[in-house]
Amino acid sequence: MSPSINAPTNVVTAQRPANALIWDVFCHVVDNLGDIGVCWRLCADLAERGQSVRLWIDEPGALHWMAPGALEGRMDGVQVLYWTDPLAPDLLAHLVPADVWIETFGCHPPPEVQAHRATAIAAGGTLPVWVNLEYMSAEAYVERSHRLPSLVSSGPLRGMGQWFFYPGFTQATGGLLRETDLAARQTSFNAAAWLVAQGLACAARPRASLFCYEPAALPALLQQAGQDHPSDWLVTTGRATDAVNAAQAQGLQMGQTNLHHLPRLTQRDYDHLLWACDLNFVRGEDSLVRALWAGKPLVWHIYPQHDDAHHAKLEAFLDWLQAPDSLRAFHRIWNGITPAHNVWPGWDVVDSWRACVLAARARLLAQPDLTSQLLEFVAEKR
Template sequence: MRWDIFCRVIDNHGDLGVCWRLARQLAEAGEAPRLWVDDGAALAWMAPDRAGVEFVDWSDPAAEEAALAAPAPDVLVEAFGCNPSPALAERFAAGPGATHPRAWINLEYLSAEPHVERLHTLPSPVFRGPGAGLTKWFFYPGFTSGTGGLLREPDLAARQAAFDRGAWLQAQRIDWRPGERLVSLFCYEPPALEAVLAGMAGGSGPTHLLVTPGRAAAAVRALPALAAGAGRLRVSELPWLAQPDYDHLLWSCELNFVRGEDSLVRALWAGAPLVWHIYPQDDDAHHAKLAAWLDWMQAPPSLRALHLAWNGAGAPPAQAAAPADGALADWRQAVQSARARLLAQDDLLTQLRRFVGAGVK
């Protein structure tokens, strides 16, 4: 089937990352995806191999006109309520060239809050404007069997089992020293960043912090006393990594600080202890979202306290950023237990294709 996925970039690592993974997995499953992006600059490093995915520059009227000359899609995926091209929505409603029942999917944001199960797969009829006469269907990713699940490639476990950590670190020219705890940092500007890095610097063992480019690197550089490392802390800035290599980074580290949506999911699949910097909202609605996720993950008290501090909802706990081996083992057990529950559920693409194949219109 032909799939058109619309992505309006707000946080280009998260929104675009999710949409690109979905498009790539569709292509690998034998479908024909077309990804409409209003700002695809990050794809140059995120997805250098386009893997059978057709791209449309949504900001270019000529590119949209050319795309509209092709057959209408069978499935329209509106990622995160971004409102697709009115011309395509109108044509999609008319349906010329569609060979299967048409489906308009509103792919929503990821959350562990209780309302997700209630709203998942609910219809939203379109009464007026482009697309009038069709029905949008809410499709919620999630962490429980009552949701749409999470994106996961069929060969992910096999690739992770075959991963050679030492070879990858060497290929990336990461100067890892035996005995160092490797920690990855991908974040916005967390309120507790200075306290956490100071905790690493004063820890009982050496830590090597691998910092991703962009806002995370800028936030660390804004701390002159810690930007290059101090005490037991070493800091290295990484280059932009394609999605497969970002997975490899997560697999290589004993602790991963992640942000947004896409990297959270990848850190869960990695199975190492993680700290999530949730996308901040002005009304602090993200704190309730974070609490729901911590409840689902059954986070130990020390990991919960660090999450709250990292997201501006509490004071940094003592030594939380340099946990003793026992605490880190508790964190790892919680993440791996959560991952096991997720692996027992169908992945998002499997559920989405099943839903579309059931004949929604």
């Protein structure tokens, strides 16, 4: 049974601002936290800036807890459409043609959508600005490939132009997602009050958030951290919890490490978690960006690829970050690139990582964000 999805005739047709465009954002879920996380933040940010957005998604269930109210149509300016195969009968007949198509992470818009638009174009309709929003990377090819044109090679829209758009960390890329009110929200955030509201003690000891896959170094990390200093480890629901439970089942000795298992967090509360901690273990793409905005020491568990292509991607990020040797070494251990018996570097070393993260954050804040760049790019191409 499909999740409850808001009806296809609401937000994008009523009382749109004069300068608003209709955006179709297509999301094919591979990792149901990473892809959907990035896409929802983009949709919400576009809507906050007065745009009308339709999120086409094939596995929308995570939005129930990630963005409560999204599936029921309670997010002003964003409409969620269930991308089934085939699409629901007559769905397209009720939709106003979009001005912009955002194809995320190499997915292709549903064939019915493409055929429907081809028919409309043949009858005199307009072309959408078709943007292929790619994966984020600090590798050199991103600057070379950003904003390059391409032609659709097959299907009913064959020969139509589209554009590559690459998120990234430098002025020559598409930037990173950053809401216009982010700085104000961080300034007003009360970590102690938020922790208490989550049922967590605000103790005078270090806190780490743990959002990861299944790193081989995890048991040694927790055990060695427990020998260093009393600390609280806030474990996110899902694969991180499963990995911790597996380590405990093998007789892990926790020492002074206090584990706290968290419920599912909304995207807003995940940001709060990062702001409330002294060290953030993150994974994939969306949480890395949020950890950079948090400005706290971070460790990135990059999505592993079978051909080890993620090794070069990780090294490129660490180069951009200007990571000190101790942070580079820990990343390589955490990502299984180099083995190590001594995993945990100590809280004093962790604290020394803060300077490079804050410097990187300052560089990013001096650059335009992803949504602003997309808006400018689309206006240029229209």
